[in-house]
Structure formats: structure tokens, C-alpha cells
Amino acid sequence: xxxxxxxxxxxxxxxxxxxxxxxxxxxxxxxxxxxxxxxxxxxxxxxxxxxxxxxxxxxxxxxxxxxxxxxxxxxxxxxxxxxxxxxxxxxxxxxxxxxxxxxxxxxxxxxxxxxxxxxxxxxxxxxxxxxxxxxxxxxxxxxxxxxxxxxxxxxxxxxxxxxxxxxxxxxxxxxxxxxxxxxxxxxxxxxxxxxxxxxxxxxxxxxxxxxxxxxxxxxxxxxxxxxxxxxxxxxxxxxxxxxxxxxxxxxxxxxxxxxxxxxxxxxxxxxxxxxxxxxxxxxxxxxxxxxxxxxxxxxxxxxxxx
Amino acid sequence: xxxxxxxxxxxxxxxxxxxxxxxxxxxxxxxxxxxxxxxxxxxxxxxxxxxxxxxxxxxxxxxxxxxxxxxxxxxxxxxxxxxxxxxxxxxxxxxxxxxxxxxxxxxxxxxxxxxxxxxxxxxxxxxxxxxxxxxxxxxxxxxxxxxxxxxxxxxxxxxxxxxxxxxxxxxxxxxxxxxxxxxxxxxxxxxxxxxxxxxxxxxxx
Numbered sequence: 268x269x270x271x272x273x274x275x276x277x278x279x280x281x282x283x284x285x286x287x288x289x290x291x292x293x294x295x296x297x298x299x300x301x302x303x304x305x306x307x308x309x310x311x312x313x314x315x316x317x318x319x320x321x322x323x324x325x326x327x328x329x330x331x332x333x334x335x336x337x338x339x340x341x342x343x344x345x346x347x348x349x350x351x352x353x354x355x356x357x358x359x360x361x362x363x364x365x366x367x368x369x370x371x372x373x374x375x376x377x378x379x380x381x382x383x384x385x386x387x388x389x390x391x392x393x394x395x396x397x398x399x400x401x402x403x404x405x406x407x408x409x410x411x412x413x414x415x416x417x418x419x420x421x422x423x424x425x426x427x428x429x430x431x432x433x434x435x436x437x438x439x440x441x442x443x444x445x446x447x448x449x450x451x452x453x454x455x456x457x458x459x460x461x462x463x464x465x466x467x468x469x470x471x472x473x474x475x476x477x478x479x480x481x482x483x484x485x486x487x488x489x490x491x492x493x494x495x496x497x498x499x500x501x502x503x504x505x506x507x508x509x510x511x512x513x514x515x516x517x518x519x520x521x522x523x524x525x526x527x528x529x530x531x532x533x534x535x536x537x538x539x540x541x542x543x544x545x546x547x548x549x550x551x552x553x554x555x556x557x558x559x560x561x562x563x564x565x566x567x568x569x570x571x572x573x
Numbered sequence: 574x575x576x577x578x579x580x581x582x583x584x585x586x587x588x589x590x591x592x593x594x595x596x597x598x599x600x601x602x603x604x605x606x607x608x609x610x611x612x613x614x615x616x617x618x619x620x621x622x623x624x625x626x627x628x629x630x631x632x633x634x635x636x637x638x639x640x641x642x643x644x645x646x647x648x649x650x651x652x653x654x655x656x657x658x659x660x661x662x663x664x665x666x667x668x669x670x671x672x673x674x675x676x677x678x679x680x681x682x683x684x685x686x687x688x689x690x691x692x693x694x695x696x697x698x699x700x701x702x703x704x705x706x707x708x709x710x711x712x713x714x715x716x717x718x719x720x721x722x723x724x725x726x727x728x729x730x731x732x733x734x735x736x737x738x739x740x741x742x743x744x745x746x747x748x749x750x751x752x753x754x755x756x757x758x759x760x761x762x763x764x765x766x767x768x769x770x771x772x773x774x775x776x777x778x
Contacts, residue, residue, distance in 0.1 A: 278762060278765060279758075282736060282743075283742075284742065284743050309776065312776045313765075313768075313769060313772070313776055314737065316714065316772055316775055316776055317718070317738060319714065320714070320715060320718045320738065321711065321715055322626055322629050322630075322715075322719075323715070324622075324625055324626060324629060324635060324638070326621050326622060326625065327639065330621065330625075330639055330642060330643055331614065331617055331618075331621075333643050334617065334646045334647055334650075335610065335614070337643075337647045338610065338613070338647060338650050341647075341650075341651065342608075
């Protein structure tokens with residue numbers, strides 16, 4: 268065995284952790300090597316020093332007394348938890364209610380109320396009986412006023428025909444009025460819902476409202492004649508969607524004999540076709556042609572009056 | 574060496590009856606589990622000295638060591654039923670004591686520990702009456718060992734304390750600390766070197 272191997276094993280040998288073979292080798296080496304023997308004696312002397320280490324600690328009886336007190340208290344608590352006490356149960360009935368779960372309970376009730384209210388507001392309305400519709404259909408028109416679109420999502424643009432003649436056409440379409448593309452869930456915002464007696468009529472009304480918004484939006488696109496192109500991508504996509512819908516609704520109206528609806532949808536369709544067939548970046552002349560036709564045919568007013 | 578032997582054996586422990594079959598560790602544990610408090614008191618008397626010494630070696634504060642010893646035995650009583658039959662009671666208790674001491678050490682800053690240790694060492698040397706030279710040397714040596722232990726990092730101090738001051742085997746140390754044998758061997762070797770540097774002047778070869 269070499270000295271460095273022996274020195275590495277000296278600690279384990281002294282601790283009694285070296286195996287039998289290692290211990291034999293160390294013992295054999297120590298008898299022949301004075302240097303390693305000195306190291307071994309130094310380590311033994313060190314260990315001897317540690318055995319003299321006196322912490323001067325006394326075990327006070329108070330330690331056990333405190334332990335016993337805590338153990339007894341814990342045992343009593345366990346016993347109390349496991350035993351059913353009639354007196355405690357009765358007194359519990361008349362005790363002040365604990366407020367520990369008060370906040371979570373209030374929060375749960377609040378959530379339930381909010382969810383319930385939201386459901387109540389958005390629940391599908393039942394089909395109105397025909398009698399109601401009849402009664403309301405014979406009601407006098409409201410002083411000839413057009414039904415108002417009160418959807419807050421729509422920032423209604425100033426129609427060109429109502430704008431001052433001197434108003435310049437600026438080359439900006441960034442402030443395009445926002446259109447609510449989703450179908451309105453509450454048709455009373457669009458037209459008095461008493462005017463519709465079934466789901467198809469509701470679909471038609473919603474469709475016409477969206478078409479009206481599309482035409483208003485299209486008519487309000489701001490551009491100048493010097494622009495090379497006008498961005499109509501949004502209107503084009505919306506028009507394609509409405510066109511598909513329009514075809515289906517028009518056929519349905521024709522088959523069910525609802526001729527006013529069929530006529531209205533038929534009048535609308537060419538505008539949807541024209542807008543749907545525009546490129547995303549349309550020529551100003553093409554846009555102007557369509558807006559002129561919208562204005563001339565008063566299709567928007569017709570849609571409002573439907 | 575004799576003192577250490579006393580700490581780890583039943584010899585001289587009040588209430589403990591060495592060699593009595595009725596008071597083997599396994600028997601005491603079984604009786605304590607059945608709610609016999611006297612059996613648990615005997616366990617306390619048998620192991621309180623090595624446990625409080627071990628905790629003191631780790632935290633370096635007598636009062637704190639007493640409190641943590643109390644906590645160790647209360648926890649041991651709570652978990653006695655979970656003690657596996659094959660587990661050695663002393664190793665299990667040392668493991669609980671190690672956890673309790675570590676939790677306490679974590680909550681104190683290292684600076685605070687050093688101040689307390691230094692103060693204790695000064696008190697040891699100054700607040701007692703005249704003593705023979707050997708006694709003074711022993712007290713000084715106690716202070717040096719205490720401060721040297723405190724200067725070790727937590728892992729090295731724990732391994733060194735268990736091996737050198739409490740004569741635990743590597744396997745027992747591994748079980749108590751959760752360290753691997755190679756890690757604890759390395760820590761022990763380094764701790765020995767660091768301790769040797771500090772206590773070297775007191776070693777007489």
C-alpha cells in the first residue's frame with residue numbers, strides 16, 4: 268500500500284468504517300511507515316480532544332414536565348375530537364354562528380346571482396303567440412317615424428346625402444364606423460319584436476339590419492378621387508357572408524309566401540353582389556358607382572322602413 | 574470517551590434499566606404507542622442527553638437547545654405509531670432532532686448565531702471563580718471547539734457532529750441526514766481539515 272492510499276483511508280480506519288481488507292492493509296502499512304504512523308497518532312490525538320469536549324449541559328426536570336404537559340394536552344384534544352358530547356352539541360345549536368365560512372358563502376351567492384342574471388338576460392325569448400302579433404300589428408304607426416337603431420356598437424356615420432355639400436372628401440378611411448357583425452341577440456334593439464312572429468322573421472330582420480349597417484358603412488368610406496385605391500376588404504368579406512344568407516332567406520320567403528320579405532331581400536341582393544365582387548383594394552370610381560346607386564335607390568331608407 | 578459512552582448507553586440514566594427485557598427500545602415504543610406515558614418518559618430519559626447535545630452542537634445555544642429538545646420529543650410522541658419496526662429508535666430521534674434544529678436555524682440569521690456563540694464563550698471564561706489551570710484550559714478548549722463547530726457550514730457541522738461527537742456509523746448518518754455516503758465522506762473529510770486548523774494548537778502528539 269502506498270502512503271497516499273493509506274492517508275486516504277486513515278479517517279475511515281479510525282472511525283471503524285474501513286472494511287476488513289482495507290483495515291489489514293492500513294495496519295500493515297503503519298508498522299512499516301513512520302510518516303503515516305505520525306499522521307495516525309495526530310488523528311487519534313484530535314479525536315481525544317473531541318472526547319474532552321464538555322457542553323456543560325444539564326437535563327433539567329422542567330424539560331420533561333413541559334413535554335408531558337404538551338403530550339397530555341394533545342391527548343385530551345384527540346379524545347375530545349373523537350368523543351361525541353351531547354352537551355357540546357346542544358350548546359353548539361345555540362352558540363353564535365361562526366363567521367369562518369361567511370365570506371366564501373357570500374362570494375358563492377354573489378356569483379350565483381350574477382350567473383343567474385346573465386342567463387335571464389340572454390335567455391332565448393319564447394315564440395310569441397299569434398294573437399299578440401295581431402294586436403300589435405294593428406297598432407297605429409308611431410307617428411311615421413322610422414324605427415331607431417339603438418345598437419350602441421354602431422357609431423352611425425353621417426350619410427353623404429345628409430352631409431354638407433362643401434364637406435371635403437378626405438383621403439382617410441381609418442375612422443370607418445364599426446359594425447356589429449354578430450347577430451343581435453335582442454331583436455328589440457332593432458325593431459319592435461312584436462312585429463315578428465316566428466324565427467324566420469327574426470332571422471330576416473336581423474339580416475336586414477346587418478345589411479343596412481353594411482351599406483351605411485360602405486357609403487361612409489372616406490376617400491378622395493386622387494386615391495389610387497380604396498380599402499374595402501372588410502365590407503367585401505361582410506358582403507359575401509350576407510349574400511349567402513340573403514339567397515337562403517329570399518328562397519325561404521318565396522316558398523312560404525312572404526312576398527314583402529322576398530321583395531326586400533331581392534332589392535338588396537344586387538348591392539351585396541356588387542360589393543362582394545369588389546377587390547380588397549377597389550378603384551374609387553367603382554366605389555363611387557355603388558354608393559351613388561345606394562343613394563339613388565334609397566335602399567337604406569327602404570331597409571329601415573321594413 | 575467514557576462520557577460519550579455514557580451518553581449513548583443506558584449506564585447511569587435514571588429510570589432506565591439496562592438489560593431489562595421489559596425496557597428494550599422496541600418494548601418501550603410498543604408500550605408508549607398504547608398510551609403508557611411512563612414508557613415514553615423512559616425513552617426520554619434514555620435519549621434526552623444525546624439529543625440535546627446534538628441539537629446544541631447544531632444551534633450553539635443552551636436555552637434554544639432545551640426548547641428544541643422539547644419540540645423533538647413532542648413530535649416523536651406524535652409520530653411514534655409511524656415508526657417502522659426495523660428502524661432504530663436513536664436514529665429516528667436524531668432524524669427528528671435534525672429537522673427541528675434545521676427549521677430553527679433557517680429562521681435565524683447567521684450573524685445572530687455568531688454573536689450568541691461568541692457571547693457564550695466569553696461568559697464561560699469570565700463569569701466563574703478561580704479554577705485550576707487544567708480546568709481553564711478545558712474551558713478554553715470547549716470554547717474553541719464550539720466556535721470551530723459554529724464556523725463550519727450546516728452540512729459539514731451535522732456530519733462531523735454525528736460522526737466524531739456522537740459516534741454514529743456512516744449508514745446511520747446517511748439515514749439521519751438523507752445524504753449519500755460519498756457526500757458525507759467528503760463533508761466529513763473537509764470538516765476534519767477545517768477543525769484541525771482551528772484546534773491544532775491544543776493537540777498534543
